Structure formats: structure tokens, C-alpha cells
Amino acid sequence: MLVEIVGIFIGLSMAAPPGPVNAIIANEALISKLHGSAVGLGAMTADFIFFLITYFLRNIIPYFVVHWFYIFGGLLMIYLAYSITKSKPSNRSKKGNYLTGLLMGISNPYQITWWLTVGLFMVNEFNIAIIPSFFGGIIIWIVSFPLVINKIGNRYANYIKIFSIIVLVGFGIYMLIDGFRVLV
Template sequence: MTGTLGAILAGILLGLSLAAPPGPMNAIIAEESVLRGWDAGFRAGLGAMSADACFFVVALAGVTAVIREAEAVRAGMMAVGGLLMLYFALDAAKSTGESVVGTDRDPNSTGFRRTFALALTNPYQVLWWLTVGVTLLDPGTLAVPVLDEVHVATGSAAIVVGFFVGIGLWITAFPLVLTRADRRIDGFTPAIAATSALVLAGFGLLFLYRALFLL
């Protein structure tokens, strides 16, 4: 039982290591949360989580190893991802203007489709699966420092379950924190929307630069 619980905890930590860092996916989740509510932010998180489920399947099939070796494929993914981020940045900037003038919130959320498309074209997401993510699949052991250097078995169903539980915890809690803060802080919504636009634009330009560098 201890080994199973340790593997689940290790999986949760791995899931959080992918979901929690600031980046374009969390920018869209934040934008959806403050503009359209918790459920829209959660659905945006589900889009990114669904993409991770796809990456998990292709990692099992060994496809990610092909992507790692094909620079042209990675460059193409970066270019498409960069263009998508710039497009979404313009949308976020438009939302900033609407929130400032106090227009009603648009109930129609496209967060799921945006994060799903963005995650599938995100080479850094693939890189994560080629490095940290392989821990989920390869039989072996993983040290968990927070458990006094306990080592847990990898390549098991328990660590995979824990991984997706970790992502699920993040996409549930992150939008909840943002929506509650939005009710208490004046000007929170336009600030988050503006930050989302800047983050997406910055990553979009970075991806396009990296794509040109790989070609």
C-alpha cells in the first residue's frame, strides 16, 4: 500500500510540474476564468489535459522519439504554435479592452479548443514528455525527497493515475483562486487579461524565433 501511495504522490508531483509553471496554457486558463467564470477556466484546463492524454498515448507508441530527432518537424510545430499564440494574444488584448469598458461577459467559451490546439503544437510539451514524462512509462524507481528519500516504482498504473490527478487538481484550483480574487479586487479582470495577452505574445514571438533558428 505504501508503495502504491508513494507512486500516486510522485505522479501528482509530476503532473503539477507540467501544469503549474507560468506559460501560454495557464495564460488562457486565467483569461477564461476571469472573463467567463470558473467553469470556463476549468474547461480550458481540460483542453490542455486532453492534449497530455494524447501525448501519453503517442509516447507509449514511441512517436515522441521521432519528433525529437526530426528538426524540421519541431520547427514546424514551433512556427504553428507561435502563430496560434500571437492570434490568441490579439484575442486576449481585445478582451482587455472589453473588460475595461465594462461590457457583459461573453458566455461562449473557446478555451478548451484553444488550449487543446496550442498544447498539441507546443514542442516544449513534447520535450517534457521526452524527459520528465518518460518517468511515467519506464520501469524503474523514482526518489521522492518530500517523503524522506522514499523510492517508488515507475512504469506503473499508480504513477500515471497520480499524474493526471495532479493536473486535475491544478486546473480545478487555479481557476477557483482567480475567480474568487476577481470578486475582491477591483481591476483584477483587465489586469489578468492584459497579462494573458503579454504572455501569449511573448511566447509566440519566442516560438517563431526558435522555429527560424532550427531551419
């Protein structure tokens, strides 16, 4: 049960932070919740591709280097939380769909870095058992976020920021502790 809960929160830590994908999801959700979810589904497909790469190539990385990735990932998560406090809502009006989400996800530096650090940590610490709940967390986000945005519009943005900051800082601290534990 703990692995499932952790997986959902890690999935949310991947999907929830404000960024280009969520900006397009929000803009498309103002048109229709399905338009917003289609963008999120495309980005989630990119995450599945990155998961496969991470899972099958993780044993190539030397063990002592992995913990430095954990430390870097923990610092990245905390930095992203800080960046969220400075971010402003996007007012882009770009047509979004599944392919847009996929292309943005595949080329998004945040997602690539996330999988090299946090994703590697997740797969090494919890193995494949966490993957269903991880993607469950992403699905919760890509369904609920467009639904809420569609219903109440941009007023929801501050709550998203607060939730994102809490999840990112919490998981960042957890990664830092694990990374430093082996080095000390």
C-alpha cells in the same frame, strides 16, 4: 502511496508552470471558473495524446539514449524554474475554451519537450501505475487554479510562481541524479 504522491506532483509540474496555456486559463477564469477549466481540460487532452505516444513508442529509444533525455529534461526543468523568476503576468484577453486548450497543448513546445524528456522518464521509472495520479495532479490544477483566479484575481500570481519553481527544481534535480547515475 508514494507513487500516487509523486504522480500528483509530476502532474502539477506539467500543469502549473506559467506559460501560454495558463495565461489563457487565468484570463478565462476571470470571466468564469468553468471557462478557465475548459481550456485546461483541452490541454490535458493533449497530454493524454502525448502520454499514449510516449507509452507505446518508449521501447524504440535505445536504453543509453534515454538517460541523456533524463539529463536534458532535468536541465529543462531547472531552466523553466529560472524562466519563471523572470516571467511577468500575461494580460492577453483571448477567448478560451476546450478546443483552444487542446490546440495550444498539441502545439506547445513545452508540452512536446516535456513528454520527450520528463514524460519518458515518468513512464519508464513508474510505468503505468503513476498515470491515474499524474492526471489527478493535472485535474487538481485545472480545477483549483481557475477557481482561485476567479475568486482573488491576479494577486495569486506570485504564489503560483514560487510553487512552480519549487516543483520544477525538485523534480529537475531528481531527473539529473537518475540520468547521471547510469552514466557514471
